[in-house]
Amino acid sequence: MARAGLTTDRVTLAGAELADEVGFDRLTMSAVARRLGVKDASLYAHVRGLEDLRGRIALLAADEKSVRIAEATAGLAGRDALVAYATAYRDYAREHPGRYMATQIPTEIDPELLAAARGPRRAIELTYGMLRAYALGEPDLTDAVRLLRSMLHGFISLEAAGGFAHSRPAEESWSRCLDALHTLLERWPAEHEPHGEGDRT
Amino acid sequence: MARAGLTTDRVTLAGAELADEVGFDRLTMSAVARRLGVKDASLYAHVRGLEDLRGRIALLAADEKSVRIAEATAGLAGRDALVAYATAYRDYAREHPGRYMATQIPTEIDPELLAAARGPRRAIELTYGMLRAYALGEPDLTDAVRLLRSMLHGFISLEAAGGFAHSRPAEESWSRCLDALHTLLERWPAEHEPHGEGDRT
DNA sequence: GACAGAAGCTAATGGGATTAGTTACATTCT
DNA sequence: AGAATGTAACTAATCCCATTAGCTTCTGTC
Numbered sequence: 001m002a003r004a005g006l007t008t009d010r011v012t013l014a015g016a017e018l019a020d021e022v023g024f025d026r027l028t029m030s031a032v033a034r035r036l037g038v039k040d041a042s043l044y045a046h047v048r049g050l051e052d053l054r055g056r057i058a059l060l061a062a063d064e065k066s067v068r069i070a071e072a073t074a075g076l077a078g079r080d081a082l083v084a085y086a087t088a089y090r091d092y093a094r095e096h097p098g099r100y101m102a103t104q105i106p107t108e109i110d111p112e113l114l115a116a117a118r119g120p121r122r123a124i125e126l127t128y129g130m131l132r133a134y135a136l137g138e139p140d141l142t143d144a145v146r147l148l149r150s151m152l153h154g155f156i157s158l159e160a161a162g163g164f165a166h167s168r169p170a171e172e173s174w175s176r177c178l179d180a181l182h183t184l185l186e187r188w189p190a191e192h193e194p195h196g197e198g199d200r201t
Numbered sequence: 202m203a204r205a206g207l208t209t210d211r212v213t214l215a216g217a218e219l220a221d222e223v224g225f226d227r228l229t230m231s232a233v234a235r236r237l238g239v240k241d242a243s244l245y246a247h248v249r250g251l252e253d254l255r256g257r258i259a260l261l262a263a264d265e266k267s268v269r270i271a272e273a274t275a276g277l278a279g280r281d282a283l284v285a286y287a288t289a290y291r292d293y294a295r296e297h298p299g300r301y302m303a304t305q306i307p308t309e310i311d312p313e314l315l316a317a318a319r320g321p322r323r324a325i326e327l328t329y330g331m332l333r334a335y336a337l338g339e340p341d342l343t344d345a346v347r348l349l350r351s352m353l354h355g356f357i358s359l360e361a362a363g364g365f366a367h368s369r370p371a372e373e374s375w376s377r378c379l380d381a382l383h384t385l386l387e388r389w390p391a392e393h394e395p396h397g398e399g400d401r402t
Numbered sequence: 403g404a405c406a407g408a409a410g411c412t413a414a415t416g417g418g419a420t421t422a423g424t425t426a427c428a429t430t431c432t
Numbered sequence: 433a434g435a436a437t438g439t440a441a442c443t444a445a446t447c448c449c450a451t452t453a454g455c456t457t458c459t460g461t462c
Contacts (some may be wrong), residue, residue, distance in 0.1 A: 007440085012426055039442060040418080041421080104358060143369075146365060146371075154356070157305060158354060163350070168340050173348075177348045179392075180385055180389065183390040188381065237408075247410080252448095
């Protein structure tokens with residue numbers, strides 16, 4: 001009966017912590033309620049339901065991640081910025097697997113919330129900003145952003161899913177992949193001339 | 202009462218179809234039972250439960266995907282093989298989003314089943330085989346495999362999650378990313394020398 | 403034609419999500 | 433202080449899903 005002092009933010013945070021502990025897909029309203037010492041139904045005064053909570057966790061994660069990356073890359077450029085960016089990104093994902101997972105599940109987020117959120121937009125800006133040092137023009141810059149995001153996200157997901165055998169430490173591959181990425185960004189290939197019979201429309 | 206002719210494989214297939222339609226995370230035993238015109242409990246004679254079914258779908262997907270890739274890359278080498286590989290990979294993921302998702306969720310698969318499954322092993326072999334044309338030695342080859350898998354998986358996930366704004370068709374970025382990857386593989390950078398304050402201007 | 407085994411069913415239990423309606427606390431106004 | 437008001441949190445109820453136990457019915461075999 002003593003008021004637990006719930007707010008939307010506190011519920012979201014508890015959900016995020018729980019997601020980090022047990023996995024985003026195993027997040028349940030009941031477990032969040034238990035963690036907060038409150039009955040399930042009480043949560044509905046603060047979040048619309050499980051879907052809504054998930055969306056909020058995703059936005060929280062986007063915010064936190066972009067702050068981390070901003071701090072890590074401040075004042076850096078070129079390879080240093082790239083490495084700092086990627087490392088901050090990966091560290092966040094490893095520290096907060098549940099929240100990270102939240103950002104990658106295609107979930108319906110309340111458009112109003114999404115519009116108000118800074119994280120996602122900030123993340124894009126940071127990425128473009130970081131790559132600016134490589135002097136790519138459009139549309140190459142956009143393609144490079146997508147390549148970078150794909151690689152980071154893919155590596156982290158595969159690593160988290162246990163997709164890399166133990167033959168070689170992921171750490172070393174990670175480092176070498178960043179080298180490769182840096183090299184690639186410095187010598188971004190020109191539009192390639194059609195070649196052989198495979199004409200990919 | 203008319204026998205529905207269930208088998209483990211049929212249940213798995215129904216689950217896979219359902220996952221493709223409604224999303225892997227929304228897959229439920231009840232829905233599979235309904236689709237098969239059978240009571241929930243009947244499924245348990247063929248699969249251990251939801252987790253088991255999920256694992257089986259993941260293995261099915263790995264099999265199907267590797268077959269597709271094998272067919273697509275047969276007889277090709279170099280850039281053609283790379284493009285065929287990547288395209289087959291992506292097409293599979295787009296045609297079967299649920300099954301594809303199944304392969305990326307860190308799920309506990311019965312070790313016995315896993316050992317019997319050909320798909321995952323075959324996929325690795327295909328990847329190494331395809332990259333052999335680029336004449337990389339170990340450990341670079343392993344790193345390149347990881348980079349390739351990361352990029353493909355990341356791109357596909359982000360695309361599926363709606364992560365790319367509409368500013369530029371994903372199709373074009375995809376094509377350019379493959380160009381970039383090809384270039385990178387041809388000129389895989391040597392182990393990089395430690396390098397001052399990132400002043401490569 | 404009886405039997406063994408499998409295929410499928412009924413019934414029951416336990417959780418989780420969600421809603422409606424209720425109680426108790428805290429703030430503010432007089 | 434005492435009443436009014438909004439809201440935090442609760443109780444109770446409903447529905448859906450996962451899973452288990454035990455029973456029935458079909459199919460093929462000797």
